[in-house]
Amino acid sequence: MQSSNRQPSRLWTLFGTILTQFALGSVYTWSLFNAPLANKLDAPVSQVAFSFGILSLSLAVASSVSGKLQERFGVRKVTISAGIMLGLSLIITAYAPNLFILYVVAGFLVGFADGTGYLMTLSNCVKFFPERKGVASACAIGAYGLGSLGFKYINMYFLTHSGVYMTFSVWGIIAMCCVVIGGLMMRDAPIQAPAANEASAQGTASTEFTLAEAFKTSQFWMLSLIFLTVCMSGLYVIGVAKDIGENFVHLNTAAAATSVAIIAVCNLSGRLVLGVLSDKIARIRVISIALIICLVGVVCLRLVSLEQSSFYLAIACIAFSFGGTITVFPSLVSDFFGLNNLTKNYGFIYLGFGIGSFVGSVIASVFGGFTATFSVMLALVVISIVFSLIVKLPSKTQQLQPVMC
Incomplete structure (x- = not known):
């Protein structure tokens, strides 16, 4: 009975995680913006591109501390907060007046928001599916990969037709909505004990x-x-x-x-x-x-x-x-x-x-x-x-x- 009651929660959590991961994966379209931002800031492309290196490092650091945030506030609140932070940071990025502000906003803040949501929601989703951890992980991380592809076309379209400011605004709003909606669909996974059949099959x-x-x-x-x-x-x-x-x-x-x-x-x-x-x-x-x-x-x-x-x-x-x-x-x-x-x-x-x-x-x-x-x-x-x-x-x-x- 307890398992059947948990079924809707874990399915909603899976769908919410997929939606969230799709939006978080959008940061891997960053190379599209190096040249436009370099022109806007009158800076070398290599220096603008360094913001993505900061983003990657900030993402990894945030991933390592997201577990403590989930323990204190719960997956839903942390995911929603990460989505709002991600969206606002992307919108503000278009108005960065110099490289230092770009590094802080597009590098540190966007990376921290993305990393906070990425690993925490992935791990929480996997915990709901102890018997199908590989499939659950593939669905979530596959969505993360597809996000870079889907947002590539969205961002390219607006860059071509509307310019940098509008593109960052649209990107930020769409990403924020996806992560916030995804967060509202999630629940914290219950404490799990290794299943006997999985322990024998997987060596758990x-x-x-x-x-x-x-x-x-x-x-x-x-x-x-x-x-x-x-x-x-x-x-x-x-x-x-x-x-x-x-x-x-x-x-x-x-x-x-x-x-x-x-x-x-x-x-x-x-x-x-x-x-x-x-x-x-x-x-x-x-x-x-x-x-x-x-x-x-x-x-x-x-x-x-x-x-x-x-x-x-x-x-x-x-x-x-x-x-x-x-x-x-x-x-x-x-x-x-x-x-x-x-x-x-x-x-x-x-x-x-x-x-x-x-x-x-x-x-x-x-x-x-x-x-x-x-x-x-x-x-x-x-x-x-x-x-x-x-x-x-x-x-x-x-x-x-x-x-x-």
Whole structure:
């Protein structure tokens, strides 16, 4: 009876999460605004584009603290507040008079609002579906990915016909409405206990770990490195794919630009395929598969004499792996450390997303060019594959065990 009463709440929460995630994913259309804002502020495009780096880091930091906000205020209030903050920040961005204000508003505030809503609503939704965590995660994160595609056309239309000010206003209002409506549909997930059948099928931890307890396990840091590796590889390649095509593979502009569409399709495909697969086999094995696919892509970039087809294969593999990994990882973390502290535990691991967005560019800048970054990516992917094959479920009676055992 209790389960049947919970059914409407979890379905409404799923629909609200999908709507919210769709709006939050719109921040990945930011590259559309670099040139218009550079003209408006009379600043180099590279300096304007740095606001997205701040946004990514702020998003990751906010994700790591959103669990505490949910505990105090509840998922509905925090989501609605994040939606209002996101919408107002986007509207104000159009009126930023200089780069510093742009960094504060479009970087810190938009990123913080987006990150607060992203991980908290995702984790809350997954908790409602302990028997279908992979599918629930795929639906939510798939909507996040589709948001960047849907808002791309909305923002491009208004940029072309109405200019920067109107575009940010429309974007902000639509995003705010979607997140607020989505938040009104949500409920806080009940405390969950691992189901016996899932524990046998997925190898789910039988105990709940707080963040402090998870810190003491080698498994936590192994999963953190795996996540950082995939995020660094995926975000770096996604961010400079066109430049790699033109400057490293020596493709013409049109052929290099095709990489953007390939990445979008493979990223979404990875989310759906690996998300659904993660409910069929052990999720850590799905991560191993994703890492091996990523390895194929990185090997192509680093060790193969690239031409158009091999370049497309490389970025397709990396995008597929990245999309699938960020979809499966929330459920994987709950398998290892329990559902009830998922927002806090995954929130810390998710810092790898923000760190990864900087690491690839820093390596390329310090050591000069794509090759050094590809070499580091290759080494990290190999280490991560080994970790994914040897990592075991943690036990509270066996904390602080060696990483390699």
